[in-house]
Amino acid sequence: MNILITNITISEYTGTETYVKELAIELINRGNLVEIFALIMGDLSQELIEKGINVTSNLKQLKLIPDIIHAHHNINTLKVINFFKFTPVVFFIHDRTSVFDHPLKHKNILKYVAVDYNCKERYFLENNFKEEDIEIVYNWVNTDRFSLKKQINKQLKKALVFSNYLNENNVYPQIKEACKELGVEVEIIGYSSGNICLQPEKILHKYDLVFAKAKAAIEAMATGAAVIVCDFRGLGGMVTTSNMKHFRDFNFGMKLMKNIPTKNNLIAEINKYNSGDTIKVSEYIIKESNFILAVSHLEEIYSTVITDFKNQIKGKYKSSFLQYIFIYRYTMVNLTKFRVKSRFPKLYAFLIFYFKKK
Incomplete structure (x- = not known):
């Protein structure tokens, strides 16, 4: 054709x-x-x-x-x-x-x-x-690029904000505050933050938790990261086995972002981290988003x-x-x-x- x-x-x-x-x-x-x-x-x-x-x-x-x-x-x-x-x-x-x-x-x-x-x-x-x-x-998700890591940590240590829209002028400061209070190291990549990463597939394996939406969220899940749907529009929450189909129906996007991304709301979502649940979500997204x-x-x-x-x-x-x-x-x-x-x-x-x- x-x-x-x-x-x-x-x-x-x-x-x-x-x-x-x-x-x-x-x-x-x-x-x-x-x-x-x-x-x-x-x-x-x-x-x-x-x-x-x-x-x-x-x-x-x-x-x-x-x-x-x-x-x-x-x-x-x-x-x-x-x-x-x-x-x-x-x-x-x-x-x-x-x-x-x-x-x-x-x-x-x-x-x-x-x-x-x-x-x-x-x-x-x-x-x-x-x-x-x-x-x-x-x-x-192209799993030739975004492959599942060998081990998912039971203890949450490192987080990544994976977004072309989040930066110091909107939600990133609240995410940093929430992660700091829980002892979680956090970094950011994306155009808006000025930290452009053209090959995110090479670094996503380093992170236990990723803040992202839409295609970026899907790519992060495929590598074995837990994902919190979040953007300047609002907070969608942690993707879990109980909501993953609903979240996929709405592309892990804006329709789900109904909560305000305050420090306390973000902490509540971060505390939902569960390595066993994360691997099930990753397996689901790899299969359904082939x-x-x-x-x-x-x-x-x-x-x-x-x-x-x-x-x-x-x-x-x-x-x-x-x-x-x-x-x-x-x-x-x-x-x-x-x-x-x-x-x-x-x-x-x-x-x-x-x-x-x-």
Whole structure:
């Protein structure tokens, strides 16, 4: 298959960007031809280009006519659909609140996918889709990278904050205070904290407990770490055998973060650490979030959509002029912010500081 993947950015090593990287490499390993279209490019784009994958922000520089478009984000998906007018699309939502994940309606989109029930609700509760028309394809973990460590410590000693969003200005100070009171050493990695780690799989084995959400949480669990779902949005709590299925249904994400991450609330969750329970959670996530099976399922979806499109089947949710206006109006401001941040980081930092003062 010729597969075109879209993403708003292929620049940093964040959620959907690493998702695209892993997916593209595995699809190519299976004999498919893959290209990537992004509106903003950066370090990750260059890495993929060096691996021989065509990543471009110019549709005219694509080398293949795709059989299928695996689409993330509305504004760039709209550009691709208008360029490849006779190619079917599978549209994915990874985020409940992002303007870029507002679902796009178009006759060429034959399949709509969400990564969890929270994103599925965005389709049918907020945008008048029928619930039965939305399929969930959960986030995966690549166990070739994130392998289970040989021993899980009975005594909690070291913790890690594994997040691109937590830092000294939001929840990290409370986490440090809670860990200090319990005699637990804690460190942090991620873009927002300035401690960037491009290969977390090489260090996660050092930690007994990880504070994370979504894909990062899944990756940490696969290595044998206990996980507390936590972010600037709030505190979800320790993943245990009693709640792991429910937490997975909502992608270990924002829908679960109902508590305030105060020091005392964090201490209560940290005290739930149990090495026996942790290994059961890890075994569950390794089995249920299998990367190879997930990509095989995506290939099946692609093949079905391609066949249906050839048989003149069209998507039931049609586009409208009002939809175009809505998407352009609410995405262009955010896209401009992305571009300024990417190309002029010092200017972006100054503007953020200036307007916060105002």
